[in-house]
Amino acid sequence: MSMQEIRVRFAPSPTGPFHIGGARSALFNWLLARKTGGKLILRVEDTDLERSTKESEENIKDALHWLGITWDEGVDIGGPYGPYRQTERLAIYRQYTDQLLATGQAYLCYCTDEELEAERQALMAKNEMPCYSGRCKNLSPDDEARFIAEGRKPTVRFKVPANVEIGFKDLVRGAVVFDSNGIGDFVIVKSDGIPVYNYAVVIDDALMNITHVIRAEEHLSNTPRQVLLYQALGFPVPQFAHISLILGKDRSKMSKRHGATSVEQYRALGYLPEAIVNFLALLGWSPVGEEEIFSRQELIEQFSMERVAKNPAVFDVDKLNWINANYMKKLSPEELAEMVIPHLEAAGYISGTLSPEKRAWVTEVAVALREHISYAAQIVDHVDIFFNDSYDFENDEARMLLQDVDLPRVITSFREKFHAMEVIDVPGVKALLKAVTKELKLGGKKVYMPIRVLLTGKTHGPELFHLIPLLGKERTLARIENTLKKI
Numbered sequence: 001m002s003m004q005e006i007r008v009r010f011a012p013s014p015t016g017p018f019h020i021g022g023a024r025s026a027l028f029n030w031l032l033a034r035k036t037g038g039k040l041i042l043r044v045e046d047t048d049l050e051r052s053t054k055e056s057e058e059n060i061k062d063a064l065h066w067l068g069i070t071w072d073e074g075v076d077i078g079g080p081y082g083p084y085r086q087t088e089r090l091a092i093y094r095q096y097t098d099q100l101l102a103t104g105q106a107y108l109c110y111c112t113d114e115e116l117e118a119e120r121q122a123l124m125a126k127n128e129m130p131c132y133s134g135r136c137k138n139l140s141p142d143d144e145a146r147f148i149a150e151g152r153k154p155t156v157r158f159k160v161p162a163n164v165e166i167g168f169k170d171l172v173r174g175a176v177v178f179d180s181n182g183i184g185d186f187v188i189v190k191s192d193g194i195p196v197y198n199y200a201v202v203i204d205d206a207l208m209n210i211t212h213v214i215r216a217e218e219h220l221s222n223t224p225r226q227v228l229l230y231q232a233l234g235f236p237v238p239q240f241a242h243i244s245l246i247l248g249k250d251r252s253k254m255s256k257r258h259g260a261t262s263v264e265q266y267r268a269l270g271y272l273p274e275a276i277v278n279f280l281a282l283l284g285w286s287p288v289g290e291e292e293i294f295s296r297q298e299l300i301e302q303f304s305m306e307r308v309a310k311n312p313a314v315f316d317v318d319k320l321n322w323i324n325a326n327y328m329k330k331l332s333p334e335e336l337a338e339m340v341i342p343h344l345e346a347a348g349y350i351s352g353t354l355s356p357e358k359r360a361w362v363t364e365v366a367v368a369l370r371e372h373i374s375y376a377a378q379i380v381d382h383v384d385i386f387f388n389d390s391y392d393f394e395n396d397e398a399r400m401l402l403q404d405v406d407l408p409r410v411i412t413s414f415r416e417k418f419h420a421m422e423v424i425d426v427p428g429v430k431a432l433l434k435a436v437t438k439e440l441k442l443g444g445k446k447v448y449m450p451i452r453v454l455l456t457g458k459t460h461g462p463e464l465f466h467l468i469p470l471l472g473k474e475r476t477l478a479r480i481e482n483t484l485k486k487i
């Protein structure tokens with residue numbers, strides 16, 4: 001018997017920014033598809049007409065492309081089971097609705113919102129579960145005619161069987177059981193003819209031959225309704241896998257309070273897509289060994305649903321920064337420059353087209369700061385010392401360093417050797433600093449620290465052998481002069 005091809009889907013609702021939780025769901029589906037040689041389908045669930053926008057849909061596709069998450073069938077590329085946008089599938093849903101109505105598995109409900117709300121309030125006041133009473137289940141033809149005459153537009157409700165256990169096997173959570181008595185007859189088609197999520201998702205997953213539904217844990221409570229619909233429509237029930245919630249570091253549900261929550265925000269801050277993918281993979285999945293840095297290819301090789309954990313994943317931005325810094329180290333100087341230039345422009349340090357010389361200089365600045373930043377936007381916190389020749393002492397510690405008795409000797413020796421240098425480059429400055437320490441018989445710190453303060457006003461920063469060649473001869477000497485005037 002041949003193994004059934006694995007078909008998974010990512011089915012976003014295009015109603016706003018593309019949340020990292022959504023990206024994580026997309027990633028796990030993609031990993032399973034790529035690992036098994038299966039297919040990933042991108043389906044757009046846009047039945048919330050008020051909140052769905054084309055812009056959000058474009059944005060999601062764009063972010064997926066950026067992350068390197070590719071799909072095999074879907075909205076923009078089509079495929080054998082299209083259309084892949086729910087608002088283009090309304091005729092398909094209608095057919096199944098007719099079937100459910102004809103077989104008595106669904107019925108028209110004429111209750112108004114006010115009536116439903118009053119019913120709900122009454123049940124809650126009695127401490128009962130606020131389930132729909134089923135009032136319209138057996139309407140007499142007279143009542144129905146009256147409601148129609150009143151101009152009421154019916155919804156379609158699914159008839160939930162009483163006293164049944166709805167069980168399914170979840171690949172992450174194991175056996176899950178719900179009691180049908182906790183679920184009232186629920187609306188599957190709204191009065192405007194638009195199906196609700198729980199209904200459309202079942203028809204689509206079934207018709208698109210989806211074998212595994214991998215999605216966020218918050219949909220777990222929707223699953224019993226969906227299982228009932230699969231059964232009522234005579235569709236095979238797929239495998240489910242509900243991946244854990246993403247919590248902030250304080251263990252509350254991830255929200256804006258915890259910082260950036262959308263893929264676009266991380267992209268705009270200058271994170272690398274391979275780092276985001278690497279980080280998201282570790283939000284809920286754990287590799288076998290200790291290694292934490294994985295390329296997409298390595299993730300595909302190592303991923304398995306068995307190692308997707310049940311307990312909540314904690315979004316640790318420090319870890320993301322650490323992972324991103326790892327990937328930044330692997331960039332070529334030109335790639336690094338490409339990443340930081342927009343941030344330098346936004347901060348007003350550079351503008352317009354850069355001359356080749358200026359571009360080369362900016363590239364070297366980025367290289368000098370590479371070890372000091374975790375993502376591209378952070379460059380602006382460190383770069384001022386390269387652009388700005390006037391600065392104050394950062395703190396008293398910096399000021400005090402220039403009170404050292406050895407300072408005059410350090411300056412004299414440095415200047416003398418520096419004047420004599422013809423080419424100010426990294427090896428040259430390294431040799432020069434060494435020569436100063438040797439000549440004065442001082443420890444490295446006694447030399448580097450005051451020179452750093454003289455040149456930047458700060459006690460920390462990029463290596464002097466990076467800084468000095470980038471400042472060049474004149475600016476280096478002028479800075480020393482200027483600082484000396486301040487002490």
Ligand code: GLU
Pocket residue numbers: 011012013045201214215216219
């Ligand atoms: N459109 C739903 C969402 O974005 C899809 C949930 C599912 O994967 O079934 O939450």
